[in-house]
Amino acid sequence: MDNKASEYWRANIRLVSILLVIWFVVSYGFGIILAEPLNTIRVGGVGLGFWFAQQGSIYTFVVLIFFYASRMSKLDREFGVHED
């Protein structure tokens, strides 16, 4: 793999890693592991842990994918590997 291609790949891996950390934190972190302590904070009538498990994590997932798609399109152009 030439330098430019491996640099593109590294940038991609870096972006994906950051986004997957967020993915993990909102679902497994807030929704499951930390749910009990977070439930002491209330969002309306439900605990925050419960809210993340049944609502918040899903909203975050949607945002993550669109953010990823737009950043990758930018990376594709920067490295000249985009489709025409």
Place this chain on the structure above:
Amino acid sequence: MDLTYIVVFATFALYIGIAFWARASSTGDFYVAGKGVHPVANGMATAADWMSAASFISMAGLIAFNGYGASVFLMGWTGGYVLLAMLLAPYLRKFGKFTVPEFIGERFYSKTARLVAVICLILASITYVIGQMKGIGVAFSRFLELDYATGLGVGMVIVLFYAVLGGMKGITYTQIAQYCVLILAYTIPAIFISLNLTDNAIPQLGLIGKMADGSGTYMMDRLDQVVSDLGFARYSTQLSGGELNMFVYTLTLMIGTAGLPHVIIRFFTVPRVKDARSSAGWALVFIAILYTTAPAVASMARLNLMNTIQTGPVGDPTANLEYDKRPQWFKNWETTGLLKYQDKNGDGRIQYYNDKNPEMAKKAAQWGWKGNEMVKVDRDIMVLANPEIANLPEWVVAIVVAGGLAAALSTAAGLLLAIASSVSHDIIKGMINPDISEKGELMASRLSMTGAVLLAGYLGLHPPDFAAGTVAIAFGLAAASIFPVLMMGIFNKRMNRQGAVWGMIAGIGVTMLYVFQHKGIMFIPGTSYLGDMGPNWFLGITPNAFGAVGALVNFVVAIIVSRMTSEPPEHIQHLVEDIRVPKGAGAATGH
């Protein structure tokens, strides 16, 4: 009931019309809709394909009875799209083939790998179709007022007719129509019920809002109170099988999502790599509309159900519904055999409480209650019964039935297509007879669909679990076999043929042993072995949640085996480098 017939037949006529108009004439059309589907349209079709009877009919019912513990389905069946969008879809689209085993066969330069992948894929897909059949059986038995088995039979015939005719092109356009039907059918009653019960018409806000009765109590607090008073677990904190089980369960469903062939092949139908990424996002938007509504539907349905049967303070003898005064929906569901009442203490009233809770049982005994009298409440009836329980107008009930059928049909069709393409494209064309004509290949596809429906229908007579639970097992199988090998194929250049084959075999093998040990071989009752092992004996993990463990085994075995054997040939390493960049993605080809 007449209105229900009209609505259901009108939607069916629409789907069949679309399927006929866009029917497949070539294998390209049949498998990947000729690659010309816009990402938003593809996202919508993916959402319909994805949201099956398990999501539409079964999931809210499971949430209604398992509360917080059922969050695993909500997170698990949405979070997988993040993995799909970032780890698989763009690369598989760049690779540009028709089927998942085709990628595996080529990346691991091995017909054996392709064959093992086909077998894993068929096992997962068949299990998934069994789950759909349960949902279809429930919907048809209620709609036509038949017993469950006959309803299932009617459903099989319709699924078959519909999937065999269409192929991917027909399926894609029909699925867009089905998405519209199913999402309206899900959200309209949810809005009505939220408006009736809480201070907010938007279900997602009603969930966290206050009761509409002016008491100032939050809906969730009220629900927690009502269920605890009857000895059930508190809704908002009950776990399913402990925290570790929930963690593993969620992980299984997420990676299963990213390993299920009928979802992955959806991303082969868009024109560019770029579109594969955003299409996953659009799919999730359309899915999220239903998935964020489901917790509201679930909690409100549970509250309404409880309030219907327990009409006043617990313990007051007049506060239990009289059986003779039971509402019409109750009678309708009794016909299907999915709801059963037994008057244990002979007072003609219904006592619905948790008799397994010792404290509650003691209190109940003082009131002259002799056990829970709702001896069967099938979770899968909740969504369909929900509008009736809430006394919504009949047209709402009608569209819910139509929506449930749309969800079940669209997914069953997508899965059958994945099974058919594996058999005809991967096994027959790829291995047995490479010179088969397009016509012959289409014929083989259609025959294998028929075989799959018959088998799944037969196994669906005694499903291993509620629809969503059965589907979860399918996810476990996909998670343990397909996902790890795809991911390593893209991200680990050193991964070779031997590693992939042994990884898949080990992963799916471990998972199947665990599931079948609990649920019987191919879920046939009475065939479980190792009878003396306790339930959930591995760290308390339930069989439905076990796929993530299988996936871990797959990764470990594959990496160890690949290190002990020679590295893949140079052209394969170039192939991996090539799929990592979007540039140069052409239309997919079958060769």
